[in-house]
Amino acid sequence: MHEADQGHGHTHGYSEHKEELLKRLRRAEGQVRGIHRMIEEDVYCIDVLTQVTAATKALERVALGLLDDHLSHCVAEAAAEGGEVSAEKLREASQAIARLVR
């Protein structure tokens, strides 16, 4: 965890879209709870699988939104500063993208 960068009040790339992100995450949480209920109620596999795929794609969209905000704020600011700060932020972003793609 990045100690220096976290904690209340610190603004990040996603600060502008915080409410939208929280809403999407509550919806995704509800989707996962709904899948739990489908399994309890012995719903047909393919119908459960369709919901799991939908929840996975919803989380993917959250990830892409976070990445977009991070690039256009945190990475852009660091790149404007240049030097090792910029190089570290870019390396970090690339590794996050690789984790997401794989």
Place this chain on the structure above:
Amino acid sequence: MHEADQGHGHTHGYSEHKEELLKRLRRAEGQVRGIHRMIEEDVYCIDVLTQVTAATKALERVALGLLDDHLSHCVAEAAAEGGEVSAEKLREASQAIARLVR
């Protein structure tokens, strides 16, 4: 939704792994709730993104487990029966796999 195939007491491919699936889904639900909290607490984007990617991969593993059970039970039984029942089950499985991959 497949009316004939759902509802309490009906066993599906995943019935054998029901408790394990429910446990994984509760964990995934907790992960999503945790991400919600990280956003509320303005945690650094990359740390949030790492958790979203982890939750996405956890749901992918649930999907692959469901698919594995579905193939080795529902699809295998239908294929043993042959005819249109088998063809429909196989078509359905292929479409579910395509949705998961894309």
Place this chain on the structure above:
Amino acid sequence: MHEADQGHGHTHGYSEHKEELLKRLRRAEGQVRGIHRMIEEDVYCIDVLTQVTAATKALERVALGLLDDHLSHCVAEAAAEGGEVSAEKLREASQAIARLVR
């Protein structure tokens, strides 16, 4: 490699779509060669990346087509036979799907 199952004349799930598959693979091969040329000619990164993504998706479609054919022929036939032959074919298909998804 599955010695018993390969070699000329043996029909597989994809035999019906062999020409279509060969055409898609030639096209994918041409796409990769085109990307090679773009790099040689110092074309802009994003335009190259767009073509690499397109070639990746083209290969994904080939994989899904192969899987669909394999399920509806090889797996269906094995499942009709039942026993260990069926179990092995289903295990194999599930592992192939997992490799594709991850």
Place this chain on the structure above:
Amino acid sequence: MHEADQGHGHTHGYSEHKEELLKRLRRAEGQVRGIHRMIEEDVYCIDVLTQVTAATKALERVALGLLDDHLSHCVAEAAAEGGEVSAEKLREASQAIARLVR
């Protein structure tokens, strides 16, 4: 296609890794040609599918390498310049990442 940015002699993010990229692309092209031959020789579906998945992952690695280079050169330079040039480069990178992930 980005007219202004392409054409011989122009250096891009990947220029430093050009030979490595060209080598990987030749290898990927060879993999696709090999898959074509497997289909012609009626090789078993799962063995063909394993090679298609491998070629897909190889192209994914090429894409991630291109993206990494693009971020740390083209995007970093544009961000240092700031303004609309930077905003456009970041938007473009985000859209390329989204295409790759989906």
